Amino acid sequence: MRLRRTKLYLPGNNPNMLLRGHLFGPDGVILDLEDAVAMSEKDAARILVRDVLKRGDFGDCEVTVRINGMDTEYWKTDIETVVPCGIDGIRIPKVEDPKDIALMDEALSQIESKARIPVGRTLIFCLLETALGVWRAFDIARASKRVAAICPGGEDLRADLKTTRSENSEELIGPRRMIALAAHAAGVDALDTVYADITDDAGLRRETEWVKQLGFQGKSVIHPNQIPVVHDVFTPTAKEIEQAKKIVEAAAEAAARGLGAVQVDGRMVDKPVVKRAEYTLQRAGLKAGGEKA
Amino acid sequence: MKTAQAGTLESMDCIVTVTETEKGRGISIAMEGASIVRFGEAMLKATKDTLKDLGVRDISVSIQDNGAGDLVLKARVEAAVRRFAGVRTP
Numbered sequence: 001m002r003l004r005r006t007k008l009y010l011p012g013n014n015p016n017m018l019l020r021g022h023l024f025g026p027d028g029v030i031l032d033l034e035d036a037v038a039m040s041e042k043d044a045a046r047i048l049v050r051d052v053l054k055r056g057d058f059g060d061c062e063v064t065v066r067i068n069g070m071d072t073e074y075w076k077t078d079i080e081t082v083v084p085c086g087i088d089g090i091r092i093p094k095v096e097d098p099k100d101i102a103l104m105d106e107a108l109s110q111i112e113s114k115a116r117i118p119v120g121r122t123l124i125f126c127l128l129e130t131a132l133g134v135w136r137a138f139d140i141a142r143a144s145k146r147v148a149a150i151c152p153g154g155e156d157l158r159a160d161l162k163t164t165r166s167e168n169s170e171e172l173i174g175p176r177r178m179i180a181l182a183a184h185a186a187g188v189d190a191l192d193t194v195y196a197d198i199t200d201d202a203g204l205r206r207e208t209e210w211v212k213q214l215g216f217q218g219k220s221v222i223h224p225n226q227i228p229v230v231h232d233v234f235t236p237t238a239k240e241i242e243q244a245k246k247i248v249e250a251a252a253e254a255a256a257r258g259l260g261a262v263q264v265d266g267r268m269v270d271k272p273v274v275k276r277a278e279y280t281l282q283r284a285g286l287k288a289g290g291e292k293a
Numbered sequence: 294m295k296t297a298q299a300g301t302l303e304s305m306d307c308i309v310t311v312t313e314t315e316k317g318r319g320i321s322i323a324m325e326g327a328s329i330v331r332f333g334e335a336m337l338k339a340t341k342d343t344l345k346d347l348g349v350r351d352i353s354v355s356i357q358d359n360g361a362g363d364l365v366l367k368a369r370v371e372a373a374v375r376r377f378a379g380v381r382t383p
Contacts, residue, residue, distance in 0.1 A: 015365040016305040044299045044372035047383050051368045081383050 001282045002062060003027045004149065004189055004218040005234035006227050009066075011036035012045035018052045024224035028062035033078055034069070034093050042074055046081050053085035064125060066091040070100050076107070083108060084115035089123030089148060094156065096133045101126065101143035108146065120146060125191070129153025130160040134175045141186035149189035151220070152179050154196070165196075169207065180215035189217045198223040208233040236280045247277035248287070299372035300361075307361035309369040311377045312353040319351060320344055326358030339363040343370040352377075 008026035010017045012033045021029050031052070037045040049065065065082045067090050068074035079090060092104065104124060112119045124146040128134045134152065141150050152175050158164060163171040176192070183190035192211040195204045208219055208230050219230050236244070247264050251274040254262035262269050281287035295313040300306050307326070314321070322340055324333060340354060343366075354370070361369065375383070 013301075014303065014306075015361065016303060019305065019362075019364075043375065043383070044369070047372050047375075048365065048368040050383060051364050055364060077383075 001288070003283065003285070004062065004191055006218060006230045007062075007064070007191065007220045008224065008227065009036065009194070009220060009222050012049045012065075013037050013041045015048065015052075018048065021224070022058045022061045024227055026061060026221065026224075026227050027218065028064060028088075029058060030064050030066050030091055030220065031082075032066045033074070033082075034066045042068070046078065050081050050085060053082060053087060056086070062088045064089040064091050064123075066093065066127075069093045070095075070104070079104075079107060080111060083111045083122055084117065086117060087122060089125055089146075091125040091127060091151075093127045094129045094133065094153075095126040095140055096128075096130055096136065098136060098139040098143035101140055101147065105144040105146055122146065123148040126150045127153055128175075128179060129156035131157075131175075134178055137179050137182035138186055141182055141188045147186070147188050149191045149217075150179055150183050150186075151191045152176055152193050154193040157193075176211060176214055176216075180211075184215060190215060192216045192219040194220045194222045195226065196222070198225060201225075201229050204229050205233060234283070236284045240280055241284050241286065244277035244280035244284075245286075247274055248281060251277075295377065297373050297377035299376060300365075300369035302357060302359050305360045305362070305365060307356055307358040307366055307369055309366070309373040310355040310357075311370075311373045312355070313377070314351050314353050316351050320349070320354065321352075322354045322356070324356040324358060326356070326360075328358050328360055335363060336366055339366050340370055343367045344374070347371060347374050349374055 004027050006026040007028040007030050008021050008024065009030045009032050010021040012031055018031060031049045033045055033049060065087055067078035070092065095101065101124060108122050109119050112121060124144060125148055126140050128137055128150055137150055141147050152172060157175060158171055161171060180190045195207050197203055204226055211219060212233055218234060221227055221230060247269055250262045250264045250269065278287055296310060298308060298310045300308040302308055320341065322337060324336060344352065
């Protein structure tokens with residue numbers, strides 16, 4: 001199972017961040033060709049990102065590129081430039097239509113085939129930044145086997161919902177719930193949007209704990225200082241791991257003896273509890289399995 | 294005189310300015326920045342190699358460096374040359 005607790009955005013025209021971002025230890029990096037790059041710099045950023053990708057020095061990070069939206073003139077050149085470098089995935093902004101994902105799947109296959117990269121290698125991460133995109137979350141997540149995650153937008157989504165940012169982001173409660181539900185129904189990850197205030201660790205922790213409780217697997221971050229906070233929330237504690245081990249071992253023992261239910265510390269443990277314990281061990285890197293990709 | 298530029302003076306970056314020269318004048322490269330003393334030769338080679346790969350024979354290049362390594366320098370040279378040629382896609 002690929003941990004996606006944090007994805008660090010790296011501005012596509014900033015050599016310092018592009019070359020050093022992975023050193024801060026996020027689970028993934030997002031080399032950003034979209035909002036972080038001025039229109040007049042799209043060309044230079046694309047060349048720089050291509051060369052940084054070719055160097056390929058990202059440690060264990062999952063490497064993705066946020067391309068420009070499929071409603072712009074840039075997206076095709078973006079994927080033609082970065083996909084042959086052998087990236088793990090692309091992040092598509094403002095996805096609204098499952099047909100666009102099918103179209104992207106086909107375009108990626110052609111590029112991979114031409115570049116002699118295994119067809120299907122490049123995963124798709126969908127940013128759902130409009131009400132329509134969120135409404136169609138399940139169909140979008142199922143539009144291609146490449147889809148690894150769906151992610152709610154932040155400011156764009158607020159604008160489309162004709163609302164503003166509140167202290168606790170109450171306006172995004174519904175969309176986040178819908179995305180968590182759609183992601184798990186479709187068998188992909190639900191990854192949360194960024195927390196914009198990079199000086200407010202307590203707020204970041206509160207929001208991260210909340211989205212974890214909703215069923216999200218991780219969160220995008222915009223500053224290296226946010227990584228330890230998000231990792232701390234999404235990483236099982238030693239106590240949780242110990243308990244999970246006990247449950248999984250007891251369940252295995254019961255299964256070997258042909259028993260359905262089992263007791264751990266005086267409590268009956270049934271299938272969903274075992275499943276959750278297995279998931280805890282997967283997230284701790286102690287058990288294989290989990291979601292696709 | 295036709296000219297084009299790419300890059301910034303942020304840390305680990307450089308500004309590359311290319312200016313047209315008369316045909317047959319060849320390539321001239323001027324560099325400034327703190328790293329030139331130590332890495333000047335390597336930067337010169339990186340720039341020449343990139344121009345050669347892009348098929349550029351006559352051009353004047355000015356580099357203002359703020360700690361860009363070879364990778365960034367090459368990317369900025371390519372971007373400047375492509376802008377000079379009016380081709381904004383790699």
